[in-house]
Amino acid sequence: MTTMDVVSHYGGRAANFLEIGGDAYTKATPALELVLANPGVRSLVVNFCGAFARTDVMTGGVIEAFEALSPKVPFFFCIHGTGADEARAMLKDRLGMESYALMDDAIRAAIEAAA
Amino acid sequence: MIIGGGETVLVQGITGRQATFWTGRMREYGTAVIGGVNPKKAGETHLGLPVWGSAVEAARERAIDAAVMFIPALGVKAAALDAVEAGIGKIVILTEHVPVQDVMELLAAARLKGARVLGPNTAGTVTPGESFVGFMPAFNDTVFRPGRVGVLSRSGSLGTLICLKLAEAGLGQSAFIGIGGDPIVGTTTADAVAGLAAHDGTDAIVMVGEIGGAMEEEAAGAAAAAGKPVIAFIAGRAAPAGRRMGHAGAIVSGGRGTYDSKRAALEAAGVRVLDTPSEVGPAVAKALGGARRKAG
Structure with missing residues (x-):
């Protein structure tokens, strides 16, 4: 919900809000499929701040989904919290992508890419 | 609702998978966990800690400042009423989807006994450097x-x-x-x-x-x-x-x-x-x- 607020704060518009909830780790592929089915999605922000949830496991799920669906829209990651170091390393190794240090920067880049 | 390093904590539902994991993290951090509750495993030990049949039984043997619940939604009311009856002053309810009617009843019971409830649907509380209760990445x-x-x-x-x-x-x-x-x-x-x-x-x-x-x-x-x-x-x-x-x-x-x-x-x-x-x-x-x- 906060990610959506920050998108709107920098003048972007969220194409959707999807809370996966619960056992989220296994649902990244169907979730991403749902999001990408929306033709209004022009860029995608993945913003994790892991507390109880482990960002390395979640990032693994997103990477699997990415590899399964090979999306055409650009992705922008910002990963913090539990397991973030492993998650960032995985992102770099498998997708060749970097995580933004600031959620604000990831979101601004995503808005620019969507314009 | 701050739980400091010296305060003793009882884990209700201590033998469950999540409770086992988080009880380990809490103890590593310094939280004074004194044991837990599972009516089906009373008298046994778990993680080297005593397991009682109820919070009331636990309170007869040990001084307990706070209780934290790793209990499914429909069991929360009974567990909370047990903790209140045990005279525990701080009760942390992590569980999501507790029926609203149950929450109103347990809060009314807590108020009568002067117990403070945190939650439901909270991740808990952290006193950095001293203790944490719940499932926050305090460490x-x-x-x-x-x-x-x-x-x-x-x-x-x-x-x-x-x-x-x-x-x-x-x-x-x-x-x-x-x-x-x-x-x-x-x-x-x-x-x-x-x-x-x-x-x-x-x-x-x-x-x-x-x-x-x-x-x-x-x-x-x-x-x-x-x-x-x-x-x-x-x-x-x-x-x-x-x-x-x-x-x-x-x-x-x-x-x-x-x-x-x-x-x-x-x-x-x-x-x-x-x-x-x-x-x-x-x-x-x-x-x-x-x-x-x-x-x-």
Whole structure:
């Protein structure tokens, strides 16, 4: 919900809000499929701040989904919290992508890419 | 609702998978866990700790300051009533989806006995460097470190992000209080603000709210009377009305619980309301500098 607020704060518009909830780790592929089915999605922000949830496991799920669906829209990651170091390393190794240090920067880049 | 390092903690439902994992983390961190409850395993030990049949039985043998529940939603009322009957003064309910009727009954029982309830649907509480109760990443020192900023939050994840942003700015926390994401909770935003205002170890308060309900509006009075800087972030500014945004309590319905209403009430009380979570570090540093200059 906060990610959506920050998108709107920098003048972007969220194409959707999807809370996966619960056992989220296994649902990244169907979730991403749902999001990408929306033709209004022009860029995608993945913003994790892991507390109880482990960002390395979640990032693994997103990477699997990415590899399964090979999306055409650009992705922008910002990963913090539990397991973030492993998650960032995985992102770099498998997708060749970097995580933004600031959620604000990831979101601004995503808005620019969507314009 | 702050649980300090010396306070003893009973884990209700200690033998479950999540409870086993988090009891381990709590003990590593320094939380004084004295044992747990599982009626089916009374008399056994788990993680080297005693297991009692009920909180009442546990309280006959040990002094217990706080109980934390790793209990499924439909068992929460009975477990809470047990903890209340045991005379435990602080009861932390982590469980989501507890029926609202059950919450009202257990809160009424707690009030009669003078017990304070945190949650339901809270991630718990952290006293950095001393103890934590619940499932917060207290042990992650990029997020939590001892300091003098009190943080309260309706969301565990967003509260964690705020604490991370404070730590990045070199600011530690005196306490983190998870209010919980449900529409009815035992410790309200106003209670937590008042508690942190009265807490000697806290110099500034960060309130992390969200749309839905009226807890932020109701906390405006406590914020105005706090006598220390209060900074807030309210999630859900861009959320459409009538949609439940993740938490049961995060919904604008019938025009109530809107972002604008919360922001206006807090700003009228002298609270600085931030546009993005990234602003929290500089904002608190500036407020503390200002408060020090005033005091000096």
